[in-house]
Amino acid sequence: MHNLGFALEGAWKVLVASLILGAGLPMLFALGIRSLAWGAGGDAEVHESGVTGPTPRPAGTIAGWLLFAIVLAGVILGITFIVAGGFGKALSFEHIYPTIVNK
């Protein structure tokens, strides 16, 4: 059953990559929403004690949009990956930051 070996070898790579991108990015997105709500203050956040949050905090708003930007960058990377694959190119991470190389 050589196929099983190949499949298992690939499966954990897919699992790790997908956990980072498919669960990590949504978590950052959720953090962004949390920051926005924290930044907006007022009744955006309801605490367990039932007390509503204090006045607006700009830092939270900025952090929120920053997190969205990171998520967006991840998505753009995903689209670039699809497009590059279609034209016979591949994304390479050998310089840490992604570059488009020939396959």
Next chain:
Amino acid sequence: MILALVVVTALGFDFTNGFHDTANAMATSIATNALRPKVAVLLSGILNLIGAFLSVEVALTVTNAVVKIQNSNGTPKPELLSNGGTALLLIVLAGLVGGIVWNLLTWLLGLPSSSSHALFGGLIGATIAGLGWAGVNWNGDGSKLDGVIGKVILPAIMSPVIAGVVAAAGTWLIYRVTVGVAARFTDNGFRWGQIGSASLVSLAHGTNDAQKTMGVITLALIAAGDWTDTKNIPLWVKIACALAIALGTYLGGWRIIRTLGKGLVEIAPPQGLAAESASAAVILASSHLGFALSTTHVATGSILGTGVGRPGAEVRWRVAGRLVAAWLITLPAAGVVGAVMWWIGHLIGGVAGAIVVFLILLALAGFMYLRSRRTPVDHNNVNDEWDGELVDETPVPAGKAS
């Protein structure tokens, strides 16, 4: 003549592929009202169209994963080419018919089964009928992941599990992070996230699935002697396939959207985001590493996963069980149809045989379409409360229908 039938049938398969798989990307967005149903299918259709054009990578060897009717460079096996390639064309035609018939039947029942499995099943069945058991590439040659087991069965077992784990983890994290945040922030924000991630799945679907049909049509053209280049695909084939899959997506397999969006799990926007992100990530990561998988299996696994990951969510395991049962029989069932079609075509022989096979396809497709009209599911009732059945089988009185 036979070639024309093969091309039309292949485009027909591409079309069913599109509307069968709309649900994979858009079911969650429709279920959470992030997008109105009509807008969702339009967006998905356009992205599939774009995706299909982006996939210029040659997919000529698509059948090699499961059957031995092509050489490794994409040219058809020479022994199948006598008499204008009739032998190969009949196998391909019968295989496609098997795929379409199974896609339509599962659509009628509202079951999200894999279109790739339907296609491969049909081809395997037709090949067994035409060339015998040895004509099927069961287990590859041991050098890489290959064959029916390596390219079809193992990914089908693993990909839904991986997608489910990722989606469950994502859902759990999202709910942990947003505890106590007002609903007006979470719902709106996550709806946007959902639309983005669902669009990514649509785009990836277009690039993955339209290729398969392009490859099959080009193979048929080569067999019939109308095309010789194994490095490129004729432009009209690309355009026709892209349009067929986009149109099918736009039409929307509402029955399947309903099952995936409402039937398995009651989905809230954060779960939708988690599910689509997990699907997109698994599909992209696997295709990057060169693994073939079915978008359907991934999407279903993801949606199940978000049900498991959200504390207190209800997962309808009975529905899930029926889906898994449908997956298990997709390959053999499409194979049986493909084999029967090959025998019918072979017994009658030549062009007449191919025409009869094509007419049988039209008759079956027409019958299933009429059956579907008795209990229509469309953009108006796709989100109705789930009543426990896959597709309500009680006939609607005439006049009330549609």
